[in-house]
Amino acid sequence: MFTGIVEGTGVVRDVRSGRESVRLRIEAGCDIGGTGMGDSIAVSGVCLTVTEIDGRTFEADVTVETIARTTLGRLRPGDRVNLERPVAVGDRLGGHVVQGHVDAVAHVVRLDPQGDAWWLEIDAPAAVARYIVEKGSVAVDGVSLTVSARSGTRFTACLIPHTCAVTTLGALGPGAPVNLEADILAKYVEHLLAPYTEVER
Numbered sequence: 001m002f003t004g005i006v007e008g009t010g011v012v013r014d015v016r017s018g019r020e021s022v023r024l025r026i027e028a029g030c031d032i033g034g035t036g037m038g039d040s041i042a043v044s045g046v047c048l049t050v051t052e053i054d055g056r057t058f059e060a061d062v063t064v065e066t067i068a069r070t071t072l073g074r075l076r077p078g079d080r081v082n083l084e085r086p087v088a089v090g091d092r093l094g095g096h097v098v099q100g101h102v103d104a105v106a107h108v109v110r111l112d113p114q115g116d117a118w119w120l121e122i123d124a125p126a127a128v129a130r131y132i133v134e135k136g137s138v139a140v141d142g143v144s145l146t147v148s149a150r151s152g153t154r155f156t157a158c159l160i161p162h163t164c165a166v167t168t169l170g171a172l173g174p175g176a177p178v179n180l181e182a183d184i185l186a187k188y189v190e191h192l193l194a195p196y197t198e199v200e201r
Contacts, residue, residue: 002042004095004137004144006082006167007031010043012075013057020064022073024048028056028083035085040100042084044168045142045179046070047100070102071141071177082142082167095144096137097184103128106140106180108172109154118159120145120169124180129153131182131190139181143167 008030016023026043035041035058039050048060067073075081087093106128109121122140124132132138132155136147145157164170172178 001087002047002084002098002100002142003087003093004045004084004098004139004142006084006143008083008166009080009168010083012077012079012081014077015075018061022062022067023051023059024062024072024075025057025059026081026083028058030083032056032058032083032085040086042082042086042098042100042142044071044081045098045100045139045181046072046102066102069104070179071105072179074177080168080171084142096139098139098142098144098181099184100142100181102179102181103131104180105177108174108176108178110174111159111170111172116161118164118170119148119156120159120172121154121156122178122180123154126153128180128182129155131186133186136186137183139179141168141178143169 010026010028013027014025035050037050040047041050050058050060052059062072104125106122106124109123112119132147132150134147134150138145138147148156148158159169
C-alpha cells in the first residue's frame with residue numbers, strides 16, 4: 001500500500017521487451033534504501049515487484065495486463081517516473097490510501113500557472129470519472145491530489161510548487177497520458193450498495 005506522497009523521481013535506463021512483458025531498469029534519483037528483491041515499489045503510480053537491485057538502480061517486470069491499463073508500456077530510456085516505496089505500519093498517511101492498481105489512462109487537458117500554483121485539468125474515462133468527487137482524493141501518476149472541481153468526465157487539481165518540483169507532474173502538457181487511480185473507498189461503497197440499488201430498479 002502507498003499514500004501518493006511521491007519520494008522523488010527516477011530515470012528509465014533500459015527497456016527490454018519479452019514475449020508478453022517488458023522489463024524496466026530504473027535509476028532512482030531519491031533514497032530507496034531498504035528496498036530488496038521481491039519488494040514492491042510504485043512507478044508512476046503502478047505497483048511493481050523489484051526483481052533486481054543494485055544500489056539505486058532496480059529492475060521490474062511489467063505484465064501484459066499492466067501494459068494495457070497504464071502508461072508504462074510507452075516508457076523509453078531517458079523518461080522520468082515518479083517513485084514511492086510502500087508505507088510502513090505506523091507511518092503517517094500523508095496522502096490517501098493508494099494501492100498502485102491503476103484504473104485507466106487519462107489525458108491532460110491543460111496545466112496553467114496561477115500565481116505560485118499550477119492548475120491541472122484532466123479528462124478521465126467515464127468508467128473512472130464516476131468515482132471522482134469534489135474535495136475527494138485521486139492518484140495521478142502516483143501523486144495524491146485533492147480534486148478542486150469536477151464537470152462531466154473532467155476534473156481539476158491545484159499543484160503547489162513542491163509537487164511540480166519533486167514529481168513529473170510539472171512537466172505535463174496538453175494531451176499527455178497519465179495513470180489514474182480512483183479512491184478505493186468509492187469503489188467499495190459502490191460494490192456494497194449494488195445489490196440494494198439493483199433491487200430498487
